[in-house]
Amino acid sequence: MAMNTGAELPGPGTGPGGAHDGDDERLGCGRLLSAVWDAREDGADDLHLRDCPHCSAAVRQLDLLGDAVRAAGGGREPSWDAGALTERVMDVVRLELRPGPPLPLGEREEDLWVREAMAARALRAAAETVPGVRAGSCRIRPAESGAGPSRGPVRVRLEVVVPLTAGLRDLAEEVRRRVRGAADEALGLPVDHVDVHITDVTDPAGAEPGRAGAEEGTRP
Amino acid sequence: MPGDDGLLAVRAAEGDEDAFETLVRRHAPGLLRLAASVLGSPAEAEDAVQDAFVSAWRRLPEFRGQSAFGTWMHRIVVNRCLNMLRSRRPVTDLDSVPEPEAPDHAVSPARAAESHAAAVALGRSLSELSPEQRVCWVLRELEGQSYETIAETVGISPEAARGRVFRARRCLTEAMTAWR
Numbered sequence: 205m206a207m208n209t210g211a212e213l214p215g216p217g218t219g220p221g222g223a224h225d226g227d228d229e230r231l232g233c234g235r236l237l238s239a240v241w242d243a244r245e246d247g248a249d250d251l252h253l254r255d256c257p258h259c260s261a262a263v264r265q266l267d268l269l270g271d272a273v274r275a276a277g278g279g280r281e282p283s284w285d286a287g288a289l290t291e292r293v294m295d296v297v298r299l300e301l302r303p304g305p306p307l308p309l310g311e312r313e314e315d316l317w318v319r320e321a322m323a324a325r326a327l328r329a330a331a332e333t334v335p336g337v338r339a340g341s342c343r344i345r346p347a348e349s350g351a352g353p354s355r356g357p358v359r360v361r362l363e364v365v366v367p368l369t370a371g372l373r374d375l376a377e378e379v380r381r382r383v384r385g386a387a388d389e390a391l392g393l394p395v396d397h398v399d400v401h402i403t404d405v406t407d408p409a410g411a412e413p414g415r416a417g418a419e420e421g422t423r424p
Numbered sequence: 425m426p427g428d429d430g431l432l433a434v435r436a437a438e439g440d441e442d443a444f445e446t447l448v449r450r451h452a453p454g455l456l457r458l459a460a461s462v463l464g465s466p467a468e469a470e471d472a473v474q475d476a477f478v479s480a481w482r483r484l485p486e487f488r489g490q491s492a493f494g495t496w497m498h499r500i501v502v503n504r505c506l507n508m509l510r511s512r513r514p515v516t517d518l519d520s521v522p523e524p525e526a527p528d529h530a531v532s533p534a535r536a537a538e539s540h541a542a543a544v545a546l547g548r549s550l551s552e553l554s555p556e557q558r559v560c561w562v563l564r565e566l567e568g569q570s571y572e573t574i575a576e577t578v579g580i581s582p583e584a585a586r587g588r589v590f591r592a593r594r595c596l597t598e599a600m601t602a603w604r
Contacts, residue, residue: 227587227591228590265600266593269596269597272600275543276543276546276547284452284457286452287449289452289456289470290448290449290452293448293452293474293477293481294444296481298441300481301439302438303439304439320438321438321439325440340430363434
């Protein structure tokens, strides 16, 4: 990032003193202050640091700073109420929606449309009615490629994270069925094809994502 | 469930504002703490984090998940803070420097007074660091990040990050020694 260069000279690690350059100090015992502090920070087991008056004074200075930081609570608030901030951020976000391209609703001769983001919301929700399933990316595009918005049926590509079970294929099939049902019945969005991609599996006990790319199902 | 940040980020990138709201709610407290440490002002920290989230919403379609959402947000907030520090007028009046709040749970009045004095001294010394030193020091000392992570966040080499933290510590220890 260019914005971070040039503010401090010379450049990193170029001089004989490495990154610390002219700001470093050679202590009375011959050790560099930076090396002594690095050793302290790394918790190095170095007898010299304890016995040498120069080094132990340098270490004490660093410890005093640590004490001051802790006494100041790090200069931090103990906890933040992020509620008001979240509201302000979302006020801006809701004015800058990214609705995506229009998709046809109903019959070919009708003039009803839904934005991709709105339709995706409904289809993800339908997928998540299958217990343990979490929906990620949901892209909905006209099945027939062509210029401009098409009134033909659409193709849905849905990524899901599913619980690790023996019947992944059945689970994917159930997700596909519910997504297709929601598109047909709830939205009136004619669907040509639903691709269900399992991008990750969760351990039902730990409920944490596990291995990626367990299985992919692309049957209609 | 921080494990599903990636999933929520993908959804937010596709225009799902509810997914984004979950991410904002989840990451705002930590980012506010970081920004307040760097800027020394809760009000400015709120501005920085708010701007960072709005910028993230706009850039999400390009966010391909090369890094975790939290790491990406950290980077945006740090850069925002750096820009704010750089655009500040040079400090001529030390009394105008925002001071960190003293904790209200100190054990005794004497200890509280000393803690407060140390906090004030530290706050003033911090304001004398360069923006780059200050950011690197906060990430190292308060966020406990490795030099490699700091380097990645700030966009410099790990050696440069180490150098900036060292220089910050030198300035601060000298100031604290003078205070004592």
